[in-house]
Amino acid sequence: MSDRQTQTDVILIGAGIMSATLGTLLKELVPEWKITVFEKLASAGEESSNEWNNAGTGHAALCELNYTVEKPDGSIDISKAVSINEQFQVSRQFWSYLVNRDLIRNPHEFIMPLPHMSMVQGEKDVAFLKKRFEALTGNPLFQGMEYSDDPAKLAEWIPLIMTDRKTNEPIAATKIDSGTDVNFGALTRMLFGHLKSQGVGINYKHSVDNMKRTDDGSWELKVRNLDGGSVERHTAKFVFIGGGGGSLHLLQKSGIPEGRGIGGFPVSGLFMVCTNPDIVEQHHAKVYGKAKVGAPPMSVPHLDTRFIDNKKSLLFGPFAGFSPKFLKTGSLFDLLGSVKPGNVLTMLAAGAKNVPLTKYLIEQVLQSKEKRMEELREFIPNARSEDWDLVVAGQRVQVIKDTAAGGKGTLQFGTEVVSAADGSIAALLGASPGASTAVSVMLEVLKRCFPQHIGEWEEKLKEMIPSYGVSLVKNPQLHEEIHAATAQALGLSRELQPV
Template identity: 75%
Template sequence: MSSMRRETDVILIGAGVMSATLGSLLKELAPEWEIKVFEKLASAGEESSNEWNNAGTGHSALCELNYTSEKSDGTIDVSKAIKINEQFQLSRQFWAYLVNSNLIRNPQDFIMPIPHISLVQGEKNVTFLRSRLEALSNNPLFQGMEFSEDPEKLKEWTPLIMEGRTSNEPIAATKIDSGTDVNFGALTRMLFDHLKSQNVELNYKHSVEDFKRTNDGRWEVKVHDIEGGNIEYHTAKFVFIGGGGGSLPLLQKTGIPESKHIGGFPVSGLFMVCNNPEVVEQHHAKVYGKAKVGAPPMSVPHLDTRYIDNKKTLLFGPFAGFSPKFLKHGSNLDLIGSVKPNNVLTMLAAGVKEMGLTKYLIEQVMLSNEKRMEELREFIPNAKSEDWDIVAAGQRVQVIKDTEAGKGTLQFGTEVVSDADGTIAALLGASPGASTAVHVMLEVFQKCFPERMNEWEPKLKEMLPTYGMSPVEHPELFHQVHTSNSQILGLSVEEPVFA
């Protein structure tokens, strides 16, 4: 086994949508920088970014009810929904910039317009949904959203869901036509094709084994060339760890103080996929319901129209499961291997606090196919077992850390962890993840390249016209940008008129 040593400016670990986004941004902001990518699988976008391993929703809080919560006084807190939508708009603007600049082509291969619908049952939930719309109605990000509890109108919006429905329980929905279906696997592959054309070195079947800080402040990364059997040492000024669920073990290997007292809990997922084209054609929307009482936010049931391999598909889920693996192609030792002396108390505290999650996962793992069909029939009353197959989705690792809320707090979201001098950063967490990739990378820039932000600002504003602005405070600019980007990305629907 031979070894070799090389130097570069930037190392990106993991060939998913996060590394692809960071690399693409850096090539616009600092084109002279040399970038290398290391991925242990044979191609890009094969783990969390793969189209079969995520929901494919352009997460913008148009239909995801877990981003809005009801306060004790009955009012609706929409602050998180607004924040998520603003973040998604930045991703959308960057994709439009890439297409308009001919850096990537054929946007219909990765993004399609699709109505986003929230559907609820029960008087209390109907009241909540109506109040939610009222709270969002004055925000330009959500204009064009409709509410209805008229069964005939709901049949127009969701014929497959309303057909055969016999319950007298109140039912209501909101619908907005500016939602999207995003094939993050296809997007990831497009971005890496673009990076390859920009002389970024892509190294597949290369596994990162360890990290060492050099005397001059750089990082030496030990890499195993799986196919060749060689050990390589690559030194870089900046390292980004974007390995999905595999980021936590790699972050721990860096030994930086910021990696301490952080744990991870893996959650696997299953989706039901419709194999009957006639059924698929009866539905055209992403329909999100409410998570059941006691269920975690990532368990929100949804019935999704998806476009995969240029084919319209229909998925329902997710059904949660448990595997000790941190990645779909990971090891059964991942979870136990992530428990260290510095985080064992954090992990134990989370275990005590999250008994409800543990109970939920056990129940999910024990579900039979018929029980899954019963849950599907809450959405599609006439669903037939023979029309649906099961597909295994990706692994997600929920971050566990000590916070003001207490020791061992389970985090639902995406988090950037970096060292004090900004030479290395890792991305941890799950949803909304890929949808907010550009916002996440701006956070990486602010933490790791603060001295360059003034220099980069003109280019950032060229790529992201609403960068640093609030759409609420600049509705005309937002409308102009949104309309233009819709045309560039092939998403043009009837745009809402802003006052």
């Protein structure tokens, strides 16, 4: 067993979309910094970022009903939808910058234009959708959205969903053509290919077993080579933990006080997938419905067109499941191992608060394929079991922490950065909207962890992200210009494929 020691400026743990994004930003801002990446799997983008481990939605709040909440007075709060849309616009701008400078190529391999739709049934939900439509279309970020409760119009938009539909309930949908399908696995691999060409040291099959502070404030990581078992020690001034569900364990090992009291609850996902071309060609959209009562927000049912490896398929789900693993390739002891003296009371409080969620997950786990087909037939009335296969997607670890609003043991649904007060280490926790907002989230990491450099970086940041520091919703003309420019760069302005 060797004990090799090396020193670097930045260490990125995990070869997913978050590390890829942060590494690419830093290489543009400070190309002279030495960056080293450690990934325990054999290649990049194999866990949460992998195209089969997520729904591939470019989350811009165009169709996700859980981003718009009906307030007690009946009005619709669109603030979260606006925030998420702006963040996705930032991602589009950065990707366009990389394409325009030939740092990554062939954007059609990771992003495709695809209408985003919301669909509901029943008088109450139809009334909600109409109010949501009216609230959103008053905002410049959502221009072009259409609404219809006419079954004939819906049959034009979503023929597969409307064929053989027998119901007397009102039905309505919204549609906006500027939505996207994003292959985050392909994008991650492109970014790591670029980083490798820039001299970034990428080490696959390397597991970070532990970390500690050194006397000069740097971080020393104990890294194990999974091929030979040798142990290496790597020191860096800054460490980013982007290991998906595995980030929580590493954050706990860091010992920073900001990570104390945080727990995690794993939720697995499953999808039904159809590759029958006769069926696939009848649908061309991402259609989101409403989550059932008691279901977590990430279990909103949706029927999606997907583009993976230049092949078109349909995906329906997600069906929630439960595994104590924090990663798809993790250990059955991940959940138990995450319970520490500092978070045990928080975890217990979360368990007491979320009995309905636990019951829902148990019911989901016990579902047969035919039961899942019954849910699918709420979207596609004539769906046949032989046309659909079950695919196990990735693990998502929802953050549990004490909050002023929710009290002790509050289950958080979203993406969260935890960083040390001195900015020497940061970890990315949580789930959706995740990858879609990766650029905005990594800009937040830069602001928190490198405040001394942000001023000198501002000119370059504005070159990469023209709206940097500016609200697009308050500058409609700038939004229109940027949206058109990014659509052109990413190949999204070409005519949408007809059904």
